[in-house]
Structures are given as structure tokens and as C-alpha cells.
Amino acid sequence: MKLPKIAIEYxxxxxxxxxxxxxxxxxxxxxxxxxxxxxxxxxxxxxSVIYPGSSPSDLESLVVDPIxxxxxxxxxxxTVDSYASHGFAIINIEFLAGLDDEEKYSDVxxxxxxxxxxxxxxxxxxxxxxxxTTAVAILQIALVSDTAPYSxxxxxxxxxxxxLEKVPGVKEVDTMGYPEQEVRVSVDLExxxxxxxxxxxxxxxxxxxxANIPGGTIDIGEKKFTIKTSGPYNSLDGIRNTIIYSVNDRxxxxxxxxxxxxxxxxxxxxxxxxxxxSVFVTVTQKEKTNIFHIMDDIRTRIAGFEEQLPESMSVxxxxxxxxxxxxxxxxxxxxxxxxxIIVSIxxxxx
Numbered sequence: 001m002k003l004p005k006i007a008i009e010y011x012x013x014x015x016x017x018x019x020x021x022x023x024x025x026x027x028x029x030x031x032x033x034x035x036x037x038x039x040x041x042x043x044x045x046x047x048s049v050i051y052p053g054s055s056p057s058d059l060e061s062l063v064v065d066p067i068x069x070x071x072x073x074x075x076x077x078x079t080v081d082s083y084a085s086h087g088f089a090i091i092n093i094e095f096l097a098g099l100d101d102e103e104k105y106s107d108v109x110x111x112x113x114x115x116x117x118x119x120x121x122x123x124x125x126x127x128x129x130x131x132x133t134t135a136v137a138i139l140q141i142a143l144v145s146d147t148a149p150y151s152x153x154x155x156x157x158x159x160x161x162x163x164l165e166k167v168p169g170v171k172e173v174d175t176m177g178y179p180e181q182e183v184r185v186s187v188d189l190e191x192x193x194x195x196x197x198x199x200x201x202x203x204x205x206x207x208x209x210x211a212n213i214p215g216g217t218i219d220i221g222e223k224k225f226t227i228k229t230s231g232p233y234n235s236l237d238g239i240r241n242t243i244i245y246s247v248n249d250r251x252x253x254x255x256x257x258x259x260x261x262x263x264x265x266x267x268x269x270x271x272x273x274x275x276x277x278s279v280f281v282t283v284t285q286k287e288k289t290n291i292f293h294i295m296d297d298i299r300t301r302i303a304g305f306e307e308q309l310p311e312s313m314s315v316x317x318x319x320x321x322x323x324x325x326x327x328x329x330x331x332x333x334x335x336x337x338x339x340x341i342i343v344s345i346x347x348x349x350x
Contacts, residue, residue: 042131042132043078043094043095043096043097043099043101043104043131044092044093044094044095044131045093045104045105045108045128045129045130045131046090046091046092046093046128046129046131047067047071047090047091047093047108047112047126047127047128047129048088048089048090048125048126048127048129049063049064049067049088049089049090049091049123049125049126050087050088050123050124050125050126051063051087051088051089051120051122051123051124052087052124053087053207054086054087055086056084056085056086056089059084059085059087059088059089060082060084060089062119062120063089063119063120063123064082064084064089064091066115066118066119067091067112067115067119068080068082068091070111070112070114070115071091071093071108071111071112073111074104074107074108074111076095076096076099076104077093077094077095077096078094078095078096079092079093079094080092080093080094093108101130105128105130108128109128112126112128136284137282137283137284137319137321138283138284138285138291138294138295138320138321138322139282139283139295139298139317139319139320139321140280140281140282140283140317140318140319141160141280141281141282141283141302141315141316141317141318142273142278142279142280142281142315142316142317142318143156143157143160143278143279143280143281143309143313143314143315144273144274144276144277144278144313144314144315144316145276145277145278145310145312145313145314146276146277146312147312148277148310148312148313150178150179150264152310152313153177153178153279153313154178154181154279156309156310156313157175157177157178157279157281158175159305160175160281160302160305161173161174161175161281163301163302163305164281164283164298164301164302166301167294167297167298167301168293168294168297169285169286169289169290169293169294169297170283170284170285170286170294170298171284171285171286172283172284173281173282173283173284174281174282175279175280175281175282176271176279176280176282177271177278177279177280178264178279179264180264181262181263181264182262182263182264183236183239183260183261183262183263184260184261184262184263185202185206185239185254185258185259185260186258186259186260186261187199187202187257187258188257188258188259191256191257192257195245195252195257197244197245197252197257201244201245202244202254202257202258205242205243205244205245205254206239206242206254236260236261236262239254239260240253240254240255240260241253241254241255242254244256244257273316273318274316278316280318283298291321291322291325292322292325292326295320295322302315
């Protein structure tokens with residue numbers, strides 16, 4: 001007995017099955033995760049290194065080269081390349097296609113950990129990052145102002161970050177566009193020359209105290225010197241009271257020959273939106289979540305955030321993936337409807 005004949009003879013049962021399948025399909029469509037980029041794991045990983053106070057050449061010889069040598073011992077590695085700048089380096093490792101990405105990622109982590117004892121002890125961060133498409137931002141917001149100081153930008157960006165991190169389905173929130181705070185030591189050249197204190201004595205005294213604060217710079221005329229800080233300092237007064245030298249059995253403090261203040265690092269770039277000063281806040285979503293549900297919650301929270309913003313600052317949406325996701329879903333539904341209509345015409349006409 002053929003299937004069409006069974007379906008016709010038991011048409012009530014056929015209708016019930018069709019209705020149940022339709023309900024199941026609609027329910028699955030409405031509840032399925034939605035995002036612009038599919039969840040895939042590219043065959044690779046990166047190792048990031050933060051080593052405050054180090055030069056690119058020091059990073060290359062002390063950190064990058066040993067890590068690359070260790071990674072080259074692994075099998076199934078396609079390429080290993082690196083980039084080093086002041087205080088930061090990143091090593092990118094690409095695997096051959098068709099391998100178990102989790103296994104190769106674990107191999108990289110194990111290899112990096114095995115040589116950690118051979119690397120400088122004062123490395124601030126050594127992190128292995130797995131490549132993934134979920135790192136693509138679903139939303140980028142600009143905080144825009146022509147007059148607000150960087151301290152206000154930083155405060156509001158971090159406040160918004162804390163708000164958005166509480167949204168269900170949000171994986172990570174990042175801020176960018178404002179210079180980081182640092183400790184700046186400005187040496188009085190005349191006093192240092194009168195007391196015959198060389199620069200090396202000043203930098204060594206600060207470095208030996210190893211403060212857990214951002215590394216800053218020492219300004220000597222037109223030159224800048226980076227200082228490394230990673231120990232017991234917990235205030236500016238602690239730095240100011242660092243003993244630099246002893247003159248006639250009396251201690252000479254850093255505050256006697258230099259000004260020590262919190263400042264912002266030198267601007268190496270500026271971020272603008274439509275020609276106006278701005279900082280950016282970006283949001284990424286977790287896997288298997290619905291971008292529309294996340295964005296509805298985010299918009300509600302941003303509306304409340306805007307009410308507490310200074311009058312000189314405003315919020316602008318730079319990137320919002322819900323627009324493109326909505327367009328693609330609508331295009332899919334339109335094509336599906338076209339297909340159903342064409343199939344129906346062929347069946348009934350034929």
C-alpha cells in the first residue's frame with residue numbers, strides 16, 4: 001500500500017500529524033538561537049603577553065623567542081607569527097585544518113605552561129586565547145562629547161560596562177578610546193644636576209620598590225623613560241617618599257627632586273564618531289543565545305543609563321547586528337514562502 005493512499009484513507013490522522021509538525025516547526029523557529037555569525041572554531045589560538053616596562057627587543061628575546069621555539073616543537077602547526085611592542089606581545093598559532101581544535105588548544109596551553117618558569121618572573125599577564133567567531137561584537141556604542149574630559153569618558157564607559165555585563169546572554173563588554181591612567185614622575189633637572197644624581201639612580205630606586213600600579217614615565221628634558229612597577233606601593237605618597245640617595249647622612253626622597261602625579265598616558269591615537277570625540281563600548285554575545293532578546297534588554301538599560309549622563313555627553317549606536325540579522329531572517333522567510341507557493345502551483349496544476 002502506497003503512502004499517499006494511506007494518507008488519504010486516514011486523512012484525520014494525517015491532518016493531526018501535519019498540525020503537530022507545523023506547531024513543532026514554528027515553536028523551534030521562534031526559540032532557536034539567533035546571531036549574525038555562525039558558531040565555528042577557526043583552527044588556531046593566540047598567546048598574549050603583558051610585560052610592563054619592557055622594550056620590543058627585550059620582549060622578543062626574553063619572551064617571544066622562547067615561546068615560539070617551544071610551540072614549533074608541536075606537530076600539525078601550520079604557521080607561528082608574532083608581534084611585539086612596548087610592554088605587549090602576541091603570538092598567533094594556526095593549526096592544520098581538520099584537526100581536533102580542543103586538543104590542539106590544550107597542547108598549546110600545556111607547552112606555554114611548561115616554559116613559564118624560564119620566562120621573566122615579572123610578566124604581568126600570560127594568556128592563551130582560543131580563536132572563535134563569538135568574539136565578533138553584536139553591538140558597538142559611542143559615548144560622544146566635544147568638551148568632556150577623559151576622566152568623565154572613562155567613568156561613564158566603565159559605568160556602562162558594569163550595567164551591560166549584567167544582561168543575560170552577554171559574554172563580554174569592552175571599552176576603548178580613552179588613555180589609561182599612569183603614574184608620571186617629572187624630574188627637576190637642575191636639582192638632580194646640583195646633587196649629581198644620575199637618572200639610573202632614580203629609576204633603580206623606583207623599580208626596586210616594585211609597586212602594584214600602572215607603569216608610567218620619567219620625563220628628563222625631551223626624553224621619556226619607562227618605569228616598571230609591581231610591588232608594595234599603594235599610593236602616590238608612597239612613591240614620593242621613596243629614598244633615592246643619601247646626602248650628608250640625610251635621606252633624599254623622590255619628592256625632593258621630582259613631581260609625582262597621576263596622569264593619562266600620551267595620546268597615540270584618537271577615536272571619533274562622525275568627527276566628534278568619543279569612546280566606544282562593544283558587546284559580544286554568548287553561544288546559543290538570541291540576539292533580539294539580548295538587544296531588547298540592552299536598549300532598556302541604556303535608556304536608563306542615558307538619563308544619568310552629563311548634559312555634555314550623548315549615546316550613539318555605531319553597530320547594531322540586529323538590523324542585519326532581521327534582514328536575513330526576513331529574506332529567508334520570503335524565499336521560503338516563494339518556494340511553498342511554487343511547489344503548491346506545480347502540485348495542483350500538474
